[in-house]
Amino acid sequence: MHIDPRLLLPVALTLALLGCRPDEEVEPEPTPVTTGTLRVVVVPKWEGGPFTMNAEYVNVSNYRIKVEALKFYWGDVHLLNGTSSTLVKDVELFNLQSGSAEATWTVSPGTWSGMHLGLGVPQAMNDADPINYPPGHPLDLANGTYWSWATAYRFLLFDGRYDLDGSGTGALLQPFSMHTGLNDVYREFDLDFGGDVTVSAGNTTTLTIHMAVDKLFYSATDTLDLALENQSHGTNMPLALELTDNAIHSFSLE
Amino acid sequence: MKRRTIHLLALLSIVVVGLQACRHDTDDPVPEVIAPSFGTPLEVIIPANFPAMPIPPNNPFTVEGVDLGRFLFYDERLSGNNTQSCGSCHAPEVAFTDHGNQFSVGIDGIQGNRNSMALINLAWDTRYFWDGRRLTLEEQILDPVENPIEMHEMWPNAVGKLQADPAYPPKFQAAFGTTTIDSVLVARAIAQFVRTMISGNSRFDRFQRGTLVPTVEEQLGIQLTELEGGNPALGLGGQWGADCFHCHPHAGGRMTDGLLHNNGLDSEFTDLGAGGVTGLPEDMGRFKTPTLRNVALTAPYMHDGRFQTLEEVIDHYDSGGHPSPTIDPFMKYTQGGLQLSADKKQQLIAFLHMLTDMDFVNNPAFQDPGPP
Numbered sequence: 001m002h003i004d005p006r007l008l009l010p011v012a013l014t015l016a017l018l019g020c021r022p023d024e025e026v027e028p029e030p031t032p033v034t035t036g037t038l039r040v041v042v043v044p045k046w047e048g049g050p051f052t053m054n055a056e057y058v059n060v061s062n063y064r065i066k067v068e069a070l071k072f073y074w075g076d077v078h079l080l081n082g083t084s085s086t087l088v089k090d091v092e093l094f095n096l097q098s099g100s101a102e103a104t105w106t107v108s109p110g111t112w113s114g115m116h117l118g119l120g121v122p123q124a125m126n127d128a129d130p131i132n133y134p135p136g137h138p139l140d141l142a143n144g145t146y147w148s149w150a151t152a153y154r155f156l157l158f159d160g161r162y163d164l165d166g167s168g169t170g171a172l173l174q175p176f177s178m179h180t181g182l183n184d185v186y187r188e189f190d191l192d193f194g195g196d197v198t199v200s201a202g203n204t205t206t207l208t209i210h211m212a213v214d215k216l217f218y219s220a221t222d223t224l225d226l227a228l229e230n231q232s233h234g235t236n237m238p239l240a241l242e243l244t245d246n247a248i249h250s251f252s253l254e
Numbered sequence: 255m256k257r258r259t260i261h262l263l264a265l266l267s268i269v270v271v272g273l274q275a276c277r278h279d280t281d282d283p284v285p286e287v288i289a290p291s292f293g294t295p296l297e298v299i300i301p302a303n304f305p306a307m308p309i310p311p312n313n314p315f316t317v318e319g320v321d322l323g324r325f326l327f328y329d330e331r332l333s334g335n336n337t338q339s340c341g342s343c344h345a346p347e348v349a350f351t352d353h354g355n356q357f358s359v360g361i362d363g364i365q366g367n368r369n370s371m372a373l374i375n376l377a378w379d380t381r382y383f384w385d386g387r388r389l390t391l392e393e394q395i396l397d398p399v400e401n402p403i404e405m406h407e408m409w410p411n412a413v414g415k416l417q418a419d420p421a422y423p424p425k426f427q428a429a430f431g432t433t434t435i436d437s438v439l440v441a442r443a444i445a446q447f448v449r450t451m452i453s454g455n456s457r458f459d460r461f462q463r464g465t466l467v468p469t470v471e472e473q474l475g476i477q478l479t480e481l482e483g484g485n486p487a488l489g490l491g492g493q494w495g496a497d498c499f500h501c502h503p504h505a506g507g508r509m510t511d512g513l514l515h516n517n518g519l520d521s522e523f524t525d526l527g528a529g530g531v532t533g534l535p536e537d538m539g540r541f542k543t544p545t546l547r548n549v550a551l552t553a554p555y556m557h558d559g560r561f562q563t564l565e566e567v568i569d570h571y572d573s574g575g576h577p578s579p580t581i582d583p584f585m586k587y588t589q590g591g592l593q594l595s596a597d598k599k600q601q602l603i604a605f606l607h608m609l610t611d612m613d614f615v616n617n618p619a620f621q622d623p624g625p626p
Contacts, residue, residue, distance in 0.1 A: 132305070172579065
């Protein structure tokens with residue numbers, strides 16, 4: 001068969017151009033989702049009701065108080081299921097300056113009955129050089145939680161002011177400023193969910209935890225009297241430990 | 255060669271070339287880091303006692319961007335009458351403050367009401383201006399140009415003047431891939447330049463890095479800054495210190511917590527500070543903590559430049575400050591003060607002088623480069 005050579009060029013061009021259509025989108029094999037998300041929301045409360053930063057309350061000692069700063073670290077957070085325990089977060093910072101604070105953690109699917117965690121920064125991280133933590137990390141210096149003098153982090157910062165007259169109406173002028181820290185103050189505790197919490201692959205489960213700010217001023221056995229104890233910055237260890245214990249007992253599941 | 259053979263060879267060539275062009279795009283290498291779209295990536299050297307620098311993903315350092323920002327920082331055409339630049343009120347020889355002036359005077363002869371802040375290590379800050387009203391350096395840079403008591407120019411006019419200068423469009427092309435200038439790109443370039451202004455070689459830095467032994471007076475001053483104030487007999491935890499560390503922490507090299515505080519300057523406020531921005535009662539009288547770096551060069555002090563000397567500043571803190579509903583809880587000795595001795599005050603002064611970094615002040619890379 002004779003083919004007119006003049007036809008060869010357009011045919012070849014057509015073939016070449018047609019061959020250059022975009023590659024077919026090859027659907028990648030879907031990667032199976034093997035983890036879920038646990039969203040932890042810490043909500044400050046006052047005597048079971050709403051709590052607002054910078055608003056006035058009357059505390060257990062019948063003092064008028066207002067809180068101006070409240071932030072804390074959780075360390076080595078483990079989810080518990082019977083006898084098993086899974087580390088889900090090494091350190092997290094919760095800053096309640098604007099009300100609730102939250103964190104989201106990637107966790108293995110499972111059913112969990114509680115958490116085991118520490119109030120503070122675990123020793124290995126607390127002793128490390130803070131400049132090594134990158135921007136955005138809970139231990140980033142920009143968070144203003146580092147104690148240069150102690151070369152360690154503050155674990156809980158609780159600042160505000162008070163008036164000893166619970167029925168007074170004037171401005172609150174007396175400051176309280178209680179910061180805990182140092183490895184000796186790190187305390188581990190359990191937080192029972194009061195039931196099972198399930199995290200499934202590819203889904204987000206929200207865990208709402210209340211922090212009873214009113215309970216920071218008392219425990220079952222003692223009262224933190226602001227008239228006598230209102231400053232703690234690492235050198236007042238008894239007050240730091242008292243506040244730490246009060247804080248541990250202030251957490252509960254919604 | 256026969257014509258038919260030529261045609262067949264041509265056909266073969268076209269098909270081969272066509273097929274070669276159809277290689278899989280997925281073979282292309284994927285960059286692992288976000289690189290600038292234009293310009294030459296610039297790695298800024300961070301002192302060993304500093305943390306990593308947070309750099310906005312949309313404004314990475316480039317050689318060309320920093321170079322452009324330097325020209326713009328000193329370009330007086332950003333002002334309404336072409337007489338003031340950023341550098342007019344932020345001069346390198348005084349750690350980028352305004353030559354000892356309490357308040358700066360704008361192009362119309364109007365005096366401001368706040369002291370010009372030092373521009374040092376701003377890359378690590380998270381709020382800008384004394385009242386903290388801007389949260390990024392790029393946002394902050396936009397404001398003074400249009401402020402009627404400062405440079406008093408409209409951005410379209412300022413941009414028009416830059417666009418008309420044949421030297422600038424190529425520089426914007428090199429830095430950002432466009433010759434069309436706008437305020438966003440101007441702010442990004444200046445922000446890149448300002449982020450390179452890192453002070454990290456004072457005597458105190460060298461002490462922190464273990465390469466300098468302080469004098470005894472300096473050492474005592476360093477210790478005082480990290481001790482709690484107050485009489486331990488009156489308040490648990492008191493250590494007779496100067497109590498500086500809460501707001502001016504040493505770690506990380508910034509010498510500021512970068513946060514907003516009311517440090518007890520007044521019981522009633524003529525300048526509301528952050529409260530003037532947020533309207534919140536708790537923000538009244540709160541101002542951003544300035545860095546202590548190069549503080550010996552940056553008089554006068556406080557947001558309103560009320561103190562002329564470091565001695566006056568220390569006397570203020572020693573007094574305990576004036577009580578008010580928003581005074582910071584860290585200012586806990588409004589009654590009785592810190593009771594620092596004259597010796598302790600001198601030790602603190604010695605420490606503050608340790609923070610002077612002449613390498614920063616004299617760095618040729620920060621000086622006015624002249625016309626673009």
